Amino acid sequence: MCGIVGYTGTQRASQVLLEGLKTLEYRGYDSAGLAVLHQGKITVEKVSGRIANLCEKTHDGLSVEGCTGIGHTRWATHGAPTDVNAHPHLSNDGRFAVVHNGIIENYAALREELRAKGYTFRSETDTEVVVHLIEMYYQGDLKKAVIKTVARLEGSYALGIVCTDHPNTLFAVKEASPLILGIGAGENFFASDVTALIAHTKNAVYLDDGELAELTGEEVRIYDCTGREIQKPVSRITWGMEAAEKGGYEHFMLKEIMEQPAAVKAALSPRLKDDEIVLDDFELSGEYLSRVNKILITACGSAYYAGCAGRYAIEKLCRIPTEAVLASELRYCDPIVDEHTLLIVLSQSGETADTIAAMKECKRRGARTLAIVNVVGSTIAKLADNTLYTWAGPEIAVATTKGYTTQVAVLYLFALYTARKLGRLDGEEWTGYLREMRMMPRKLQETLDLSHPAERIAKKYRDARSLFFIGRNTDYAVAQEGALKMKEISYLHAEAYAAGELKHGTIALIVEGQPVIAVCCCDELSEKTMNNIIEVKTRGAKVAAIAKPGNRAILSQADDVLFIADTPSVFSPLLSVVPLQLLAYYTAKENGRDIDKPRNLAKSVTVE
Numbered sequence: 167m168c169g170i171v172g173y174t175g176t177q178r179a180s181q182v183l184l185e186g187l188k189t190l191e192y193r194g195y196d197s198a199g200l201a202v203l204h205q206g207k208i209t210v211e212k213v214s215g216r217i218a219n220l221c222e223k224t225h226d227g228l229s230v231e232g233c234t235g236i237g238h239t240r241w242a243t244h245g246a247p248t249d250v251n252a253h254p255h256l257s258n259d260g261r262f263a264v265v266h267n268g269i270i271e272n273y274a275a276l277r278e279e280l281r282a283k284g285y286t287f288r289s290e291t292d293t294e295v296v297v298h299l300i301e302m303y304y305q306g307d308l309k310k311a312v313i314k315t316v317a318r319l320e321g322s323y324a325l326g327i328v329c330t331d332h333p334n335t336l337f338a339v340k341e342a343s344p345l346i347l348g349i350g351a352g353e354n355f356f357a358s359d360v361t362a363l364i365a366h367t368k369n370a371v372y373l374d375d376g377e378l379a380e381l382t383g384e385e386v387r388i389y390d391c392t393g394r395e396i397q398k399p400v401s402r403i404t405w406g407m408e409a410a411e412k413g414g415y416e417h418f419m420l421k422e423i424m425e426q427p428a429a430v431k432a433a434l435s436p437r438l439k440d441d442e443i444v445l446d447d448f449e450l451s452g453e454y455l456s457r458v459n460k461i462l463i464t465a466c467g468s469a470y471y472a473g474c475a476g477r478y479a480i481e482k483l484c485r486i487p488t489e490a491v492l493a494s495e496l497r498y499c500d501p502i503v504d505e506h507t508l509l510i511v512l513s514q515s516g517e518t519a520d521t522i523a524a525m526k527e528c529k530r531r532g533a534r535t536l537a538i539v540n541v542v543g544s545t546i547a548k549l550a551d552n553t554l555y556t557w558a559g560p561e562i563a564v565a566t567t568k569g570y571t572t573q574v575a576v577l578y579l580f581a582l583y584t585a586r587k588l589g590r591l592d593g594e595e596w597t598g599y600l601r602e603m604r605m606m607p608r609k610l611q612e613t614l615d616l617s618h619p620a621e622r623i624a625k626k627y628r629d630a631r632s633l634f635f636i637g638r639n640t641d642y643a644v645a646q647e648g649a650l651k652m653k654e655i656s657y658l659h660a661e662a663y664a665a666g667e668l669k670h671g672t673i674a675l676i677v678e679g680q681p682v683i684a685v686c687c688c689d690e691l692s693e694k695t696m697n698n699i700i701e702v703k704t705r706g707a708k709v710a711a712i713a714k715p716g717n718r719a720i721l722s723q724a725d726d727v728l729f730i731a732d733t734p735s736v737f738s739p740l741l742s743v744v745p746l747q748l749l750a751y752y753t754a755k756e757n758g759r760d761i762d763k764p765r766n767l768a769k770s771v772t773v774e
C-alpha cells in the first residue's frame with residue numbers, strides 16, 4: 167500500500183527521502199516520487215515502477231537540491247500506475263505539493279466543483295483534489311488552508327504537504343491512515359511506518375486521527391482539527407535497524423519464518439507470570455466474561471485463518487460459542503452483535519480497511535472489542551477497547567509468517583486466560599497448559615529443525631498445476647493457511663478442503679500425480695484423515711503429510727512426512743503451520759518467484 171516520507175533539516179532531502187522510500191518498499195507499490203523545496207520552487211520527480219528508476223532519474227538524489235521535501239510510493243487505486251498519476255501532485259500555481267496515502271471517497275464531486283472553478287487536473291487520481299483545495303483555500307496561512315481542506319474530505323488520508331511560502335516546513339495530516347513523526351536533532355521526519363525512521367531517530371510521535379503537524383528542522387508543532395496546539399508524548403522506538411534488515415537470509419520471508427521461536431516467545435513470556443496469565447495493562451473480569459454469550463473473531467487473509475485456528479482453542483477451553491468471520495463479509499452482513507458479544511480483531515498491520523470497518527460496525531452495535539495487533543499505535547490498536555500486541559517485530563515480507571503465529575499464540579493465551587477466569591481450568595490441567603505455552607518457543611525451534619525435508623519435497627511439486635491441502639478441525643484451519651501461503655508466493659493454484667468433504671465433490675479432481683498435502687496433527691481425528699489419505703492415494707495422488715512424532719503409521723501411507731514437535735491437538739496449528747510455510751517458500755524459490763514481494767499483493771491493505 168502507499169508509503170509516505172517527509173524530511174526537513176540540513177541534509178540533502180532527496181537522498182533521505184529515497185532511503186526512506188526504500189525501507190517502505192515492502193508495503194507494495196507501483197510508482198514512486200518526491201518533491202523538494204529549493205529557492206522558492208518545488209522540484210518534482212516521479213516515475214512508474216521501482217524506486218531504482220527514481221534513483222536513476224535523480225542520480226541517486228544528487229540532481230535535486232534542497233533540504234525539505236516529501237516522498238511517496240504509490241499502489242494504484244484511482245488511475246493506472248503511470249508517471250503522471252504518481253505522487254507528489256502539484257497545485258496549478260506550482261506553490262503546493264502533496265503526497266497521500268488512503269482514498270478520498272468524495273473526490274468525484276470535489277473534482278467537478280474544482281473544475282467548475284477553473285482548476286486543471288493533470289492526473290486521474292483521487293489525491294489531486296487535495297492540492298487544488300489547498301490552493302483554493304490558501305490566503306497566506308497554510309495551516310488554515312489545510313484545516314479547511316480536510317474538512318471537505320471524506321475517506322482516509324495521511325497527507326504530506328510542502329509550500330513554497332514556507333521553505334523549511336512540512337505539514338502532515340492524519341485521518342484513518344498511518345502517520346508517525348520522527349523527532350531528530352536539527353531535523354525532523356514523518357513516515358507511514360517506523361522502518362523509514364529508525365535509521366535517523368528512535369523518537370517518535372504517533373499522530374491520532376484528525377491531527378495536523380507542522381515540522382521544521384528545529385521544532386514540531388501538533389494541532390487538533392480546529393487548529394488548537396496540543397501536546398503529544400514522544401515514544402521510544404524499540405525496533406532496531408537490524409530487525410528491519412534480512413540478517414543474512416536470502417529473503418525476508420525465510421528470516422521471518424526462522425524468527426518465529428523468538429517472536430512467539432516475545433508474545434507469550436511477558437504474559438506468563440508464575441501461575442497466572444496477565445493481559446498487559448487491563449483485565450477481563452470473570453464477571454464480565456460470564457456475561458459474554460458469543461465471541462466473534464474478525465480479520466482478513468492469514469489473520470482470518472489465525473482466527474479459524476484460535477477459535478477451536480477458545481471453544482474447547484471456554485465453552486463460549488465462537489465464530490471466525492471474514493471482515494469483508496462481517497461489515498456488510500447486518501451482524502447479530504450486542505453488548506454480550508466480544509469481538510476479537512486480528513491484524514498484523516493494524517491498518518486493514520475491511521477489518522477496521524467490520525470493527526466499527528460491531529462497536530456501533532455494542533460489542534466490546536479486543537484487538538490483537540502487531541503494529542504499535544496503529545488504527546486498530548487505537549480503536550479497540552483493549553489491545554494485546556503480538557510483539558512480532560517488523561514483518562517485511564508481504565506474505566505473513568511470524569505475524570500469523572504470534573496471533574495464534576496470543577489467541578491461545580486469551581483462551582487459557584478466559585477459561586481460567588470462568589473457573590473452567592484448574593489444578594494439573596491448568597499448570598499443564600501453562601507449561602505447554604512456556605515450551606512453545608522451544609517446540610517451534612524443534613519443528614523448524616524437523617522441517618528440512620520441505621526443501622526436497624518442494625522440488626517434486628514445483629511443476630504442479632494445483633495442490634490440495636486437507637485436514638480436519640484445527641488441521642483444516644492450518645490447511646487453509648498453508649494453501650494461501652502456497653498461492654500467494656509460488657503462484658500455483660492451491661485449495662484447502664475439510665478432509666471429510668472430499669467425498670462430497672472434490673475427490674473427482676484427484677487423478678494420477680495430484681499433490682495432496684494432508685495435515686494430520688489432531689490426535690482424535692488422525693485415523694479419519696489417514697483414511698482420506700488412503701482414498702486419495704488409491705486414485706493416484708502423491709501425498710505429503712504433516713504429523714506428530716507418535717504417528718509412525720503415517721510413514722507407510724504418505725509419500726513424504728514432515729513431523730512437528732509433540733503438543734496437544736488444540737495447540738498444534740502453531741507448529742504445523744511451520745512446514746507448510748517452508749513448503750510454500752521453497753516451491754516459490756524453485757519457481758524463481760519474487761518471494762518477498764509477490765505480484766499484485768500489498769503488505770498493508772488500507773483500501774477496501
Ligand code: F6R
Binds near residue numbers: 468517521567769
Ligand atoms: C497473507 C497476508 C494477508 C494478511 C491480510 C491481513 O500472507 O499477509 O492475507 O494476513 O491482508 O493483514 P493484517 O493482518 O495486516 O490485517
